Amino acid sequence: MALTTVDHSALKVNQTGIVATVLVAFIGSYFFRPVLVLIPLLAVVLLVGTFAPQLALFKQFYFKVLKPRGIVKPRPVQDRPEPHNFAQGLGGVFLVISSVFLLPVPVIGLALALLVAVLAFVNLAFGYCLGCQIYFQLGKRGLIRAS
Amino acid sequence: MPDLLSARQTGIDSRVVNTQLWALAAAGTVVLAAAGLEAYRAARARRLAAGTTSAPAAEPYILYFTGDNCTVCRTHQEPALAKLGSVRVDKVDAVAERELADRFHVYTLPTTVVMTADGRALHVNYGYAPANKLDRQLAEARSGLTLEQTATA
Numbered sequence: 001m002a003l004t005t006v007d008h009s010a011l012k013v014n015q016t017g018i019v020a021t022v023l024v025a026f027i028g029s030y031f032f033r034p035v036l037v038l039i040p041l042l043a044v045v046l047l048v049g050t051f052a053p054q055l056a057l058f059k060q061f062y063f064k065v066l067k068p069r070g071i072v073k074p075r076p077v078q079d080r081p082e083p084h085n086f087a088q089g090l091g092g093v094f095l096v097i098s099s100v101f102l103l104p105v106p107v108i109g110l111a112l113a114l115l116v117a118v119l120a121f122v123n124l125a126f127g128y129c130l131g132c133q134i135y136f137q138l139g140k141r142g143l144i145r146a147s
Numbered sequence: 148m149p150d151l152l153s154a155r156q157t158g159i160d161s162r163v164v165n166t167q168l169w170a171l172a173a174a175g176t177v178v179l180a181a182a183g184l185e186a187y188r189a190a191r192a193r194r195l196a197a198g199t200t201s202a203p204a205a206e207p208y209i210l211y212f213t214g215d216n217c218t219v220c221r222t223h224q225e226p227a228l229a230k231l232g233s234v235r236v237d238k239v240d241a242v243a244e245r246e247l248a249d250r251f252h253v254y255t256l257p258t259t260v261v262m263t264a265d266g267r268a269l270h271v272n273y274g275y276a277p278a279n280k281l282d283r284q285l286a287e288a289r290s291g292l293t294l295e296q297t298a299t300a
Binding site: 003109111 | 166167169170171178221242248274275
C-alpha cells in the first residue's frame with residue numbers, strides 16, 4: 001500500500017487536545033462534577049474523527065486555525081494514516097467504556113479516561129503509539145489488512 | 148463534629164476527592180503493570196532471539212525490521228541508521244516476511260538486530276535504537292565478542 005503524506009503536527013495537536021480535555025475533566029470534576037460530561041463528548045469527537053476525518057475536531061482546529069496563522073508549523077512525513085486513525089478509534093472506544101462507568105463506578109470511568117490521556121501523552125512526548133503497535137500485531141496475524 | 152465543620156467550611160466533598168485519588172491510583176497501577184510486562188516481554192524476546200542465525204557476511208551488519216505502518220521507523224530509526232555510514236543494513240518487512248520476523252521474535256517495530264560476520268545475532272533492540280547504541284553494538288560485533296561476553300560486559 002502506497003505511503004501518503006501525513007502532517008504529524010495535526011496528530012500532535014490531536015493528542016494535545018485529548019490530554020488537555022481529560023485533564024480538564026479530571027481536575028474540573030474535583031470542583032464541579034458535571035464537567036465529567038467532557039469525557040463522553042471527547043469519545044464522540046474521537047470516534048466521529050476516526051470515521052470522518054474532515055469532522056475531527058482537533059485536527060480541523062489545526063488545519064483551519066493553527067496552521068494558517070503560523071501558530072503551529074506543519075510537519076509532513078511520508079506515512080500511512082490508517083494506524084493513527086486506528087489508534088484514535090481505539091482511544092474513542094476506551095472513552096465510551098469510560099463514559100459508561102462514569103456514573104455507576106466513577107473510579108473505573110476516570111481511571112480509563114486517565115489511561116487514554118497517558119497513552120496520548122506518551123505518543124505526543126516520545127512518539128510511541130500503542131494503538132499503532134496493536135494495528136501492526138493485528139496485521140501480522142492477518143486480522144486486518146495492514147500492508 | 149470538627150471534621151464536619153471543616154468539610155462544610157472548605158466546601159469539598161471528600162467522596163469526590165477519594166474518587167479522584169482512587170482513579171489516579173488505579174491508572175498508575177495499570178501503567179506500572181504494563182511497563183513491567185513490557186520490560187519482561189522485551190527481555191524474554193531478547194533472550195530467545197539472541198544467537199539466532201542468518202546469512203553470514205564479510206562484515207557485521209544490521210537486520211532492520213520495519214513495516215508500512217511504522218511511523219517511528221521513518222521519523223527516528225531510519226535517520227539513526229543513516230548516521231552509521233557504510234554499514235550494511237538489510238531492511239525487512241516484518242509483515243511480508245513473517246517467518247524471519249518470528250525467528251527473531253519481532254513483536255514491535257522498529258526492531259534492529261546486530262549480526263556478527265558469521266551470521267549470529269549479537270544484539271536485538273526492540274523499539275527505537277539510537278545511532279550511538281547501534282555503533283557501540285557494531286563495534287562489539289567487529290571485535291568478535293561472544294554473546295556470553297556481551298552479557299557480562
